Amino acid sequence: MRRIISVFIVLLIAIPGCLDEQETDIFYGDDINPKQPYSDFMLVDQNNESFSSEDLHGKVVVIAFLFTNCPDICPIVSANLAWILSQLGDDVGTEVEILSITVDPWRDTPEVLQSYSTQRELNWTHLTSTNIDNSSSYPDLETIWGDFGVGISVVEANGSSARHHGTIYEVDHSTGTIILDRDGNQRVWWGDLDWVPELVLEDIRSLM
Numbered sequence: 001m002r003r004i005i006s007v008f009i010v011l012l013i014a015i016p017g018c019l020d021e022q023e024t025d026i027f028y029g030d031d032i033n034p035k036q037p038y039s040d041f042m043l044v045d046q047n048n049e050s051f052s053s054e055d056l057h058g059k060v061v062v063i064a065f066l067f068t069n070c071p072d073i074c075p076i077v078s079a080n081l082a083w084i085l086s087q088l089g090d091d092v093g094t095e096v097e098i099l100s101i102t103v104d105p106w107r108d109t110p111e112v113l114q115s116y117s118t119q120r121e122l123n124w125t126h127l128t129s130t131n132i133d134n135s136s137s138y139p140d141l142e143t144i145w146g147d148f149g150v151g152i153s154v155v156e157a158n159g160s161s162a163r164h165h166g167t168i169y170e171v172d173h174s175t176g177t178i179i180l181d182r183d184g185n186q187r188v189w190w191g192d193l194d195w196v197p198e199l200v201l202e203d204i205r206s207l208m
Contacts, residue, residue: 027188027206028199032178035185038147041140043101043127046113051127060096060207061180062200065150067104068116073192077177078122080197085124087201095208098124103145103152103175105129105138148186150175181207 025031040053064081066074081098088096102108105128113126129138145152154170177200179188188203 027179027203028196029179029188029190029194029203032186032189035181035187036147037185038180039143041144042130043140043144044110044130046110046117046126048110050130051125056097056180057184058182059094060182060204061184062096062098062177062204063148063180064098064100064177065103065145065148065175066100067102068108068112069104075120077192077195078120080195080200081124081177082122083197084201084204088204091208092124096204099127100124101127101141101144102129103150105131105141148175148178179203179207 038053042053043051045051062081062084064077066077068074078100081100085092085098092098100122102113108128110128113128117123117126129141131138131140144150176189176191177195178186179190179200181187187207190200190203
């Protein structure tokens with residue numbers, strides 16, 4: 001009897017550890033653990049209307065960092081997001097929001113984003129800086145990029161790298177698509193080259 005009680009106690013001690021271990025890997029994408037919050041922000045969308053992150057509270061949010069001059073990965077991610085949008089149906093806008101935030105505010109004005117999204121039928125919110133006077137500095141976006149771990153490199157035609165650049169340049173960025181829970185915490189990260197749309201959809205639904 002004493003041995004049975006001892007085994008039972010050992011199992012009770014072990015179970016919480018097993019549960020903790022399982023909770024650290026509960027998504028198909030990369031779990032963001034511990035959960036990461038972000039700072040509230042104010043940007044403008046493709047209609048040149050103000051957009052506040054406060055409107056996201058209580059919703060699951062999918063955020064991708066893209067730019068309209070991207071020749072390769074961004075169009076693929078955009079196509080994946082369009083498929084996700086089609087699968088979520090009436091939940092979009094009420095339970096879930098999809099956003100893309102530019103990493104090239106020097107060119108991605110609201111007008112450019114409007115033309116780009118309309119031509120490609122990308123029917124979600126596309127955001128850029130509130131500072132649209134061709135400034136070389138975009139502190140609002142830089143805070144967001146920092147919160148979400150977005151690395152950006154701007155390379156001019158002559159090969160030099162700097163944020164203060166001319167009109168001919170390329171943007172390279174290291175990031176992925178991030179899914180936030182209803183409390184505004186970053187929970188899941190999908191690398192741009194690792195997207196499996198069906199599994200991204202499962203991660204979104206698990207947070208809903």
